[in-house]
Amino acid sequence: MSVCGRNSRALPWALVTPALVWTLLFFVLPFIAMGLSSLTAHEGGGFTLANYSQFFTDPSYWWAMVNSLEVTAIVTVISILLAYPFAWILAEMVPERRQRLALMLAVLPFWTSYVVRSYSWLLVLAQNGVINRTLTGIGLIGEPLQLANTRFATVTGFVHFFVMLLTLTIFANLKQLSPSYRKAAADLGAGPVRTFLHVVLPLTLPGIMVGAFLTFVLCIGDYITPQILGGNNELVMPQLVMMQIGRRGDFPLASALSIILMAVVTIAYLACARWLKIERA
């Protein structure tokens, strides 16, 4: 075996080693520690499956997962429905020289703190907030609506954030799409609607799915938005995890709940990955 041959095999490993070490240190090892912790009793420290059985047997615990999935599904669907036309307008209707400025304006909300943005929404949606004052001012409603401290408020806060994220992924996909696809469809007699439904939409599905998956992962694991905007009128999984830590410091139960949450995210990833693969085929 030549030195050159050994080097050519070693080089890829050398290049990938920093990433592997990083992943090992900051994902694999903490994950193993969390897994072991989840199998430990809070009092006494012995092996137990009680942390997992608590989740599956206590309705108030698994209901938090139901709430998380419902909120995440609603946010993902609404964000896609809003982001797609927005990305389309940016990619197709805004002149190329102004697209950079338009994109910058689109992501402006990213520049503010996540917490500040959530509290701002709380003030907007409050009983004396802008929306209720406007609606009562123009006589559309007699009494202020309860908008803040509801699931609606949580979804609104999430959608505000994730529409921007999805817009970016879909916009990037639309820009990569060669105009010749549409020209070919037109040559074959397809109208704009048919071209969109049968050519553009399927080809931009990877962008949608990447954005949707990111939305799912970030949304289902988020603690701040539901905590600030939801008013604790229903708990989602990250809130349930945090509850175990605050006073009692029950890290084993918090770990078990986190692992269950991660299992759900993994299932979502597998579903998305498989689907994307089929689309690409």
Next chain:
Amino acid sequence: MTVNARTPLSTLKSHLAAACAATALLVAASGAQAADLNALIWCDHSDPALLEPFEKANDVKVNVKEFEGTGAGLAIVDQSQPGDWDVMVIDSIDVPRGVEKGLFEPLPEDKLPFADLFPEVKMDKSTIVDGKRYGITEKFGYNTIGFNKTKIDPADMQSLASLTSDKYKGKVAIYDYYLPVIGMAALAIGKKTADLTEADLPALKAELLKMKANAKLVGEVTASQTALATGEVDILVGGGEWVTAGLAKENPALDFSIPKEGAVLWSQSLAMFKDSKNKDMALKFIQYIMSPEGQARLATSSCYWGMPANKTAALTDEQKKILRFDEQPGFLARAQAYPAPNADLDKKMQDMWTEMLQAQ
């Protein structure tokens, strides 16, 4: 099923935890100096107006780390090396948890102003363990009813029954901390907070659910304050001077009552770490916080106000009026102890709280 045995899993886990702690300390060590005072604190201690006079007077840097909840605080200590921390702020009822873990140093009573404390807040039952005092109460207040007196009849706020009446449906927020609010539920059903047992849980749950049915939200400190300040709600169950006093200048309509059934007394203590490498400075810090000047600054901290434990706190007349300083003897006489359940009952209470939050 629970088995108390040293398994390969637990050995690996402990090694991993040690590796994580070592990494964290390597990172932390780069920013701290040996002469610094390292304090695990609640947010009211991070106010520069409180810390700077001490730092200047003693030529020391106070490194603070905020935490919420005793469990989170003790976890930080678990992940640190002995000697990393010098002082800690802790719920007075949780001082024994730190003592059980062997964390705290007995405090020299002769060097601290115990004689100047309000007698009711010395909390001897929790701050003295095996005859030694491990904590000194620095600040206290009430989990009671905070309300907007321009929108709510103050006379109604003299009874906890008002919290569950239809008259105030949708005008109520509940402070999101299970122990004090469960304490208030206990008062509402005529139970003593110090005597709560598992047998009381069904009645307590029923009362909590009635409160929840009237509530618009269950919020942590900032959310509760925001809701009351913006008019989203007019009543805060579990509120008190810690919510209303800090907002008094901008919103003088906010007030609190101690209803006829009583209120729940909260108190926070300072403790010194047994392994502190800077015990002299740690004691000086505790002495400063307990001094009349330190007490006034802590009581009016920008994060939240509360009553100083030291009766001689150098508060202005206006500050005393806002805190209702002169009414304290009457309030304290009607206040009941913060619930201090054992680990098993604590878990059951938290699960009951979870059920209440999930109830629609």
